[in-house]
Amino acid sequence: MKQLMFHDDPPFWFETLRNLGLAAYGGSDVGEVIATASRVTPGDYDSWHAAWLSTAERLEAEARGSHPVSARDGLLRASSYYRAAEFFLHGHPEDPRIEHAYERGVSCFRDAIARFPGVTPVEIPYEDTVLHGYFYRAAGEGPRPAVVMHNGFDGAAEELHFSGALGGQERGYHVLTFDGPGQPAAIHRDGAAFRPDWENVVGPVLDFLTQDPGVDPARTALLGVSLGGYLAPRAAAYEPRLAAVVALDGVFDAVSALTAHLPLSHEEAVRRAAAEHDEEMDRLIADARARNPILRWAFDHGRYVTRTSNDREFLA
Numbered sequence: 089m090k091q092l093m094f095h096d097d098p099p100f101w102f103e104t105l106r107n108l109g110l111a112a113y114g115g116s117d118v119g120e121v122i123a124t125a126s127r128v129t130p131g132d133y134d135s136w137h138a139a140w141l142s143t144a145e146r147l148e149a150e151a152r153g154s155h156p157v158s159a160r161d162g163l164l165r166a167s168s169y170y171r172a173a174e175f176f177l178h179g180h181p182e183d184p185r186i187e188h189a190y191e192r193g194v195s196c197f198r199d200a201i202a203r204f205p206g207v208t209p210v211e212i213p214y215e216d217t218v219l220h221g222y223f224y225r226a227a228g229e230g231p232r233p234a235v236v237m238h239n240g241f242d243g244a245a246e247e248l249h250f251s252g253a254l255g256g257q258e259r260g261y262h263v264l265t266f267d268g269p270g271q272p273a274a275i276h277r278d279g280a281a282f283r284p285d286w287e288n289v290v291g292p293v294l295d296f297l298t299q300d301p302g303v304d305p306a307r308t309a310l311l312g313v314s315l316g317g318y319l320a321p322r323a324a325a326y327e328p329r330l331a332a333v334v335a336l337d338g339v340f341d342a343v344s345a346l347t348a349h350l351p352l353s354h355e356e357a358v359r360r361a362a363a364e365h366d367e368e369m370d371r372l373i374a375d376a377r378a379r380n381p382i383l384r385w386a387f388d389h390g391r392y393v394t395r396t397s398n399d400r401e402f403l404a
Contacts, residue, residue, distance in 0.1 A: 092122075097130040099176070099385045107172055114161055115168045115250035120147075124169070131381060133176040137185060144169035144189070148196055160203040167197035167246060175242070179388030190276055197246045206257065212266055212296045217280070219293065220273035221245050221266030224257035225302065233307035234262040236293055240314030240339070242389055244272040252311065264297050268319075270393040281395040286319040287326035294329050307331055315339045346403060349376050349383055361404040373399045 094101040104125045110116040124143045129135035144166045151162030170193030174186045201207045206225035211218040222245060226232050235256050237248050245265040256263040267273035268289040270282025283289070290310060298305045309332035312320025317338020324333035339345070347357040350372055360369045377383040377399070390402040 093125060094128075094130050097381050099381050100125075100128065100130060100136065103172060103175060107168060110168050110247070110250040113250040113254055114164050115247070116165055120165065120169075133179075136176050137173050137189075140169050140173035141185075141189060144173060144192065144196075148192070151196075156203060160200045163196040163200035164249075167193045167200065168250075169193075170196065171244060171247065176385060176388075178392035181392055187276065190272065194246065194273075197249070201249070204254070207254075210264070210266075210296075212293055214289070214292045217278050219266045219268060219289075220277065221264060221293075222249070222253065224253050224261075224263040224265075226257050226260050226262050228260065230302075231304035232260060232262050232302060233309070234264065234297060234303045235309045235311055236290070236297060237263060237265045237311045238268055238313070238316050238320070239271060240312065240316035240319070241342070241393065243313060243316075248313070251313070262297075262300070262303055264293065266293055275393060279395065282393050284322070286323040290320075290323035290327055294327065298329070305329065309334065311336060313337060315342060318342070343403065346383065346386060349380055357403070361400050363400075366400065370398070370400055373403070 089105070091101055094104065104121060107116045107121045108118060111118055111121075120143060124139050127135075127139040127142075147162050147166040147169065151159045151166060154162065170189045174189035174193075177183050177186050198209055201209075201222065206227065208223050208225075210221050210223045212221060235252075237245075237252055237256075239245065239248060245267045248265040253263045253265050268286070269280040274280040294308065297303055297308065308330060310320050310324055310327075310330050311334040312318070313336045315338075317335035318340065320333050321335050321338070324330050343358065344354055347354045350357050352360070352372070357369075360366050363369070373387070377387050387399040387402060391397070391399065394402055396402040
Protein backbone atom coordinates (compact mmCIF):
# COMPACT_ATOMS: atom_id res chain seq x y z
CA MET A 89 0.00 0.00 0.00
CA LYS A 90 1.25 3.49 -0.81
CA GLN A 91 2.33 5.33 2.32
CA LEU A 92 -0.22 8.08 2.82
CA MET A 93 1.32 9.89 5.80
CA PHE A 94 4.24 9.80 8.25
CA HIS A 95 6.71 9.40 5.37
CA ASP A 96 9.72 9.79 7.68
CA ASP A 97 8.22 7.91 10.60
CA PRO A 98 7.73 4.20 9.81
CA PRO A 99 6.46 3.25 13.30
CA PHE A 100 3.68 5.84 13.20
CA TRP A 101 2.68 4.71 9.71
CA PHE A 102 2.81 1.04 10.68
CA GLU A 103 0.56 1.60 13.68
CA THR A 104 -1.83 3.63 11.55
CA LEU A 105 -2.03 0.72 9.10
CA ARG A 106 -2.43 -1.67 12.00
CA ASN A 107 -5.49 0.20 13.21
CA LEU A 108 -6.90 0.40 9.70
CA GLY A 109 -6.58 -3.37 9.49
CA LEU A 110 -8.94 -3.85 12.42
CA ALA A 111 -11.87 -2.40 10.48
CA ALA A 112 -13.07 -5.67 8.91
CA TYR A 113 -14.28 -7.02 12.26
CA GLY A 114 -15.31 -3.71 13.78
CA GLY A 115 -12.12 -2.76 15.59
CA SER A 116 -11.79 0.57 13.82
CA ASP A 117 -13.37 2.86 11.28
CA VAL A 118 -11.30 4.00 8.31
CA GLY A 119 -12.46 7.60 8.57
CA GLU A 120 -11.81 7.76 12.31
CA VAL A 121 -8.32 6.33 11.90
CA ILE A 122 -7.31 8.73 9.12
CA ALA A 123 -8.83 11.72 10.92
CA THR A 124 -7.05 10.84 14.16
CA ALA A 125 -3.69 10.16 12.53
CA SER A 126 -3.97 13.47 10.67
CA ARG A 127 -3.87 15.31 14.00
CA VAL A 128 -0.57 13.69 15.02
CA THR A 129 2.78 15.46 14.78
CA PRO A 130 5.30 13.01 13.27
CA GLY A 131 7.82 11.73 15.79
CA ASP A 132 5.96 13.23 18.76
CA TYR A 133 4.81 10.50 21.15
CA ASP A 134 2.79 12.95 23.24
CA SER A 135 0.95 14.15 20.15
CA TRP A 136 0.18 10.55 19.15
CA HIS A 137 -1.18 9.79 22.61
CA ALA A 138 -3.31 12.93 22.77
CA ALA A 139 -4.90 12.35 19.36
CA TRP A 140 -5.84 8.71 19.94
CA LEU A 141 -6.96 9.31 23.51
CA SER A 142 -9.26 12.10 22.37
CA THR A 143 -10.90 9.88 19.76
CA ALA A 144 -11.24 6.99 22.21
CA GLU A 145 -12.80 9.14 24.93
CA ARG A 146 -15.27 10.71 22.51
CA LEU A 147 -16.36 7.32 21.18
CA GLU A 148 -16.67 5.80 24.63
CA ALA A 149 -18.82 8.70 25.85
CA GLU A 150 -21.09 8.42 22.82
CA ALA A 151 -21.35 4.64 23.12
CA ARG A 152 -22.23 4.59 26.81
CA GLY A 153 -25.51 6.36 26.17
CA SER A 154 -26.54 4.84 22.85
CA HIS A 155 -28.53 1.91 21.46
CA PRO A 156 -27.09 -1.47 22.58
CA VAL A 157 -25.81 -2.30 19.08
CA SER A 158 -24.29 1.14 18.63
CA ALA A 159 -22.81 0.88 22.12
CA ARG A 160 -21.20 -2.47 21.30
CA ASP A 161 -19.71 -1.17 18.06
CA GLY A 162 -18.51 2.11 19.54
CA LEU A 163 -16.93 0.46 22.56
CA LEU A 164 -15.04 -1.99 20.35
CA ARG A 165 -13.52 0.84 18.36
CA ALA A 166 -12.80 2.87 21.49
CA SER A 167 -10.93 -0.11 22.94
CA SER A 168 -8.63 -0.15 19.90
CA TYR A 169 -7.97 3.57 20.07
CA TYR A 170 -7.18 3.48 23.79
CA ARG A 171 -4.69 0.71 23.05
CA ALA A 172 -3.15 2.86 20.32
CA ALA A 173 -2.96 5.85 22.67
CA GLU A 174 -0.51 4.22 25.08
CA PHE A 175 1.48 2.29 22.48
CA PHE A 176 4.46 4.66 22.25
CA LEU A 177 4.70 5.65 25.93
CA HIS A 178 6.56 2.62 27.26
CA GLY A 179 9.95 4.29 27.44
CA HIS A 180 8.72 5.72 30.74
CA PRO A 181 6.89 2.86 32.48
CA GLU A 182 5.90 5.06 35.41
CA ASP A 183 3.86 7.36 33.13
CA PRO A 184 0.27 7.21 34.50
CA ARG A 185 -1.13 7.70 31.01
CA ILE A 186 -0.12 4.11 30.18
CA GLU A 187 -2.22 2.52 32.89
CA HIS A 188 -5.14 4.88 32.31
CA ALA A 189 -5.42 4.13 28.60
CA TYR A 190 -4.87 0.41 29.10
CA GLU A 191 -7.57 0.08 31.75
CA ARG A 192 -10.06 2.15 29.78
CA GLY A 193 -9.41 0.06 26.68
CA VAL A 194 -9.91 -3.24 28.47
CA SER A 195 -13.06 -1.93 30.15
CA CYS A 196 -14.52 -0.88 26.80
CA PHE A 197 -13.63 -4.19 25.21
CA ARG A 198 -15.15 -6.28 27.98
CA ASP A 199 -18.34 -4.26 27.98
CA ALA A 200 -18.55 -4.72 24.20
CA ILE A 201 -17.97 -8.49 24.13
CA ALA A 202 -20.70 -8.95 26.74
CA ARG A 203 -23.00 -8.30 23.77
CA PHE A 204 -21.48 -11.14 21.70
CA PRO A 205 -22.87 -14.65 22.25
CA GLY A 206 -20.42 -17.16 23.63
CA VAL A 207 -17.53 -14.76 24.34
CA THR A 208 -16.34 -14.54 27.94
CA PRO A 209 -13.23 -13.32 29.80
CA VAL A 210 -11.23 -16.12 31.43
CA GLU A 211 -8.47 -16.46 33.99
CA ILE A 212 -6.04 -19.30 33.29
CA PRO A 213 -4.12 -20.72 36.28
CA TYR A 214 -0.40 -20.10 35.74
CA GLU A 215 2.30 -20.64 38.36
CA ASP A 216 1.26 -18.52 41.36
CA THR A 217 -1.02 -16.20 39.39
CA VAL A 218 -3.32 -16.28 36.33
CA LEU A 219 -3.10 -15.40 32.65
CA HIS A 220 -5.93 -13.27 31.32
CA GLY A 221 -7.73 -14.04 28.10
CA TYR A 222 -11.02 -14.70 26.36
CA PHE A 223 -12.89 -17.84 25.36
CA TYR A 224 -15.00 -17.86 22.20
CA ARG A 225 -17.40 -20.80 22.33
CA ALA A 226 -18.60 -21.99 18.94
CA ALA A 227 -22.25 -22.84 18.41
CA GLY A 228 -23.35 -26.44 18.01
CA GLU A 229 -23.21 -29.67 19.95
CA GLY A 230 -20.43 -32.18 20.44
CA PRO A 231 -16.69 -31.65 20.86
CA ARG A 232 -15.38 -28.97 18.53
CA PRO A 233 -11.88 -28.21 17.27
CA ALA A 234 -10.12 -25.39 19.09
CA VAL A 235 -7.54 -22.73 18.32
CA VAL A 236 -5.35 -21.15 20.98
CA MET A 237 -4.14 -17.69 19.93
CA HIS A 238 -1.55 -15.35 21.36
CA ASN A 239 0.09 -12.19 20.13
CA GLY A 240 3.76 -11.23 20.07
CA PHE A 241 6.13 -8.45 21.12
CA ASP A 242 3.54 -5.68 21.38
CA GLY A 243 0.04 -7.03 20.71
CA ALA A 244 -2.80 -7.76 23.13
CA ALA A 245 -5.32 -10.56 23.51
CA GLU A 246 -8.09 -8.02 22.90
CA GLU A 247 -6.64 -7.20 19.48
CA LEU A 248 -6.96 -10.86 18.44
CA HIS A 249 -10.75 -10.48 18.53
CA PHE A 250 -10.46 -8.62 15.23
CA SER A 251 -7.79 -10.80 13.61
CA GLY A 252 -9.00 -14.34 13.95
CA ALA A 253 -10.78 -15.05 17.22
CA LEU A 254 -14.28 -13.92 16.25
CA GLY A 255 -13.79 -15.26 12.73
CA GLY A 256 -12.77 -18.65 14.09
CA GLN A 257 -15.81 -18.82 16.36
CA GLU A 258 -18.08 -17.98 13.43
CA ARG A 259 -16.56 -20.88 11.49
CA GLY A 260 -17.16 -23.49 14.17
CA TYR A 261 -13.95 -23.36 16.19
CA HIS A 262 -13.69 -22.75 19.89
CA VAL A 263 -11.03 -20.06 20.30
CA LEU A 264 -9.00 -19.24 23.40
CA THR A 265 -6.93 -16.06 23.35
CA PHE A 266 -4.54 -15.06 26.12
CA ASP A 267 -1.77 -12.70 27.12
CA GLY A 268 1.35 -14.50 28.28
CA PRO A 269 4.29 -13.08 30.26
CA GLY A 270 5.59 -9.89 28.68
CA GLN A 271 2.26 -9.21 27.01
CA PRO A 272 -0.17 -6.49 28.09
CA ALA A 273 -2.33 -8.12 30.77
CA ALA A 274 0.62 -9.90 32.39
CA ILE A 275 2.73 -6.74 32.37
CA HIS A 276 -0.04 -4.55 33.77
CA ARG A 277 -1.40 -7.02 36.32
CA ASP A 278 1.76 -8.76 37.53
CA GLY A 279 4.77 -7.08 35.94
CA ALA A 280 5.59 -10.47 34.38
CA ALA A 281 8.36 -10.15 31.79
CA PHE A 282 8.78 -12.16 28.60
CA ARG A 283 10.30 -15.62 28.94
CA PRO A 284 11.79 -17.66 26.07
CA ASP A 285 10.57 -21.09 27.22
CA TRP A 286 7.08 -20.51 25.88
CA GLU A 287 6.18 -24.18 26.22
CA ASN A 288 5.93 -23.52 29.95
CA VAL A 289 3.31 -20.88 29.18
CA VAL A 290 1.32 -22.84 26.60
CA GLY A 291 1.24 -25.98 28.75
CA PRO A 292 -0.96 -24.46 31.49
CA VAL A 293 -3.13 -22.85 28.81
CA LEU A 294 -3.77 -26.25 27.23
CA ASP A 295 -4.43 -27.74 30.68
CA PHE A 296 -7.14 -25.13 31.13
CA LEU A 297 -8.61 -25.52 27.64
CA THR A 298 -8.80 -29.31 27.59
CA GLN A 299 -10.78 -29.40 30.82
CA ASP A 300 -13.73 -28.13 28.79
CA PRO A 301 -15.80 -31.13 27.60
CA GLY A 302 -16.84 -29.17 24.51
CA VAL A 303 -13.25 -29.11 23.23
CA ASP A 304 -11.91 -31.95 21.09
CA PRO A 305 -8.41 -32.45 22.55
CA ALA A 306 -7.23 -34.22 19.40
CA ARG A 307 -8.01 -31.17 17.24
CA THR A 308 -6.32 -28.27 18.97
CA ALA A 309 -4.08 -25.79 17.16
CA LEU A 310 -1.81 -23.00 18.36
CA LEU A 311 -1.47 -19.71 16.49
CA GLY A 312 1.12 -17.05 17.30
CA VAL A 313 1.38 -13.62 15.68
CA SER A 314 4.61 -11.72 14.91
CA LEU A 315 7.08 -12.56 17.71
CA GLY A 316 4.38 -15.00 18.72
CA GLY A 317 5.18 -16.69 15.40
CA TYR A 318 8.55 -17.55 16.94
CA LEU A 319 7.19 -18.45 20.36
CA ALA A 320 4.36 -20.70 19.13
CA PRO A 321 6.57 -23.12 17.14
CA ARG A 322 8.96 -23.25 20.08
CA ALA A 323 6.07 -24.27 22.35
CA ALA A 324 4.76 -26.77 19.79
CA ALA A 325 8.15 -28.49 19.65
CA TYR A 326 7.66 -29.50 23.29
CA GLU A 327 3.88 -29.91 23.39
CA PRO A 328 2.48 -33.20 21.96
CA ARG A 329 -1.12 -32.19 22.58
CA LEU A 330 -1.10 -29.79 19.63
CA ALA A 331 -2.38 -31.05 16.29
CA ALA A 332 -1.22 -27.98 14.35
CA VAL A 333 0.74 -24.76 14.77
CA VAL A 334 0.52 -21.51 12.79
CA ALA A 335 3.30 -18.92 12.75
CA LEU A 336 1.52 -15.82 11.43
CA ASP A 337 4.01 -13.23 10.20
CA GLY A 338 6.57 -14.92 12.42
CA VAL A 339 9.86 -13.36 13.49
CA PHE A 340 12.83 -15.67 12.94
CA ASP A 341 15.52 -13.57 14.63
CA ALA A 342 14.35 -10.46 16.47
CA VAL A 343 17.82 -9.55 17.77
CA SER A 344 19.31 -9.36 14.27
CA ALA A 345 16.63 -6.85 13.34
CA LEU A 346 18.13 -4.55 15.98
CA THR A 347 21.84 -5.23 15.57
CA ALA A 348 21.59 -4.64 11.81
CA HIS A 349 21.33 -0.92 12.59
CA LEU A 350 24.53 -0.82 14.66
CA PRO A 351 28.03 -0.24 13.19
CA LEU A 352 29.14 -3.64 14.50
CA SER A 353 28.83 -7.22 13.38
CA HIS A 354 25.91 -9.09 14.88
CA GLU A 355 28.26 -11.31 16.86
CA GLU A 356 30.20 -8.39 18.32
CA ALA A 357 27.03 -6.49 19.18
CA VAL A 358 25.58 -9.48 21.05
CA ARG A 359 28.86 -10.11 22.87
CA ARG A 360 29.27 -6.50 23.95
CA ALA A 361 25.62 -6.18 24.95
CA ALA A 362 26.23 -8.85 27.58
CA ALA A 363 29.13 -6.98 29.18
CA GLU A 364 28.63 -5.58 32.65
CA HIS A 365 29.85 -2.15 31.50
CA ASP A 366 30.49 -0.85 27.99
CA GLU A 367 30.09 2.91 27.68
CA GLU A 368 31.05 2.93 24.01
CA MET A 369 28.37 0.33 23.24
CA ASP A 370 25.84 2.38 25.18
CA ARG A 371 26.75 5.39 23.06
CA LEU A 372 26.48 3.43 19.80
CA ILE A 373 22.97 2.29 20.72
CA ALA A 374 21.96 5.81 21.78
CA ASP A 375 23.23 7.27 18.50
CA ALA A 376 21.47 4.60 16.45
CA ARG A 377 18.12 5.05 18.16
CA ALA A 378 18.38 8.84 17.85
CA ARG A 379 18.64 8.43 14.06
CA ASN A 380 16.13 5.62 13.64
CA PRO A 381 12.53 5.90 14.89
CA ILE A 382 12.06 2.13 14.64
CA LEU A 383 14.95 1.53 17.05
CA ARG A 384 13.72 4.27 19.35
CA TRP A 385 10.39 2.51 19.80
CA ALA A 386 11.82 -1.03 19.80
CA PHE A 387 14.30 -0.34 22.60
CA ASP A 388 11.75 1.59 24.66
CA HIS A 389 9.15 -1.13 24.37
CA GLY A 390 11.74 -3.89 24.72
CA ARG A 391 12.89 -2.60 28.09
CA TYR A 392 9.24 -2.35 29.15
CA VAL A 393 8.27 -5.94 28.33
CA THR A 394 11.51 -7.57 29.49
CA ARG A 395 11.79 -5.44 32.63
CA THR A 396 15.39 -4.55 31.82
CA SER A 397 16.98 -1.34 33.04
CA ASN A 398 18.79 -0.12 29.92
CA ASP A 399 18.96 -0.66 26.17
CA ARG A 400 22.11 -2.78 26.25
CA GLU A 401 20.65 -5.12 28.84
CA PHE A 402 17.54 -5.55 26.69
CA LEU A 403 19.67 -6.32 23.63
CA ALA A 404 21.55 -8.98 25.58
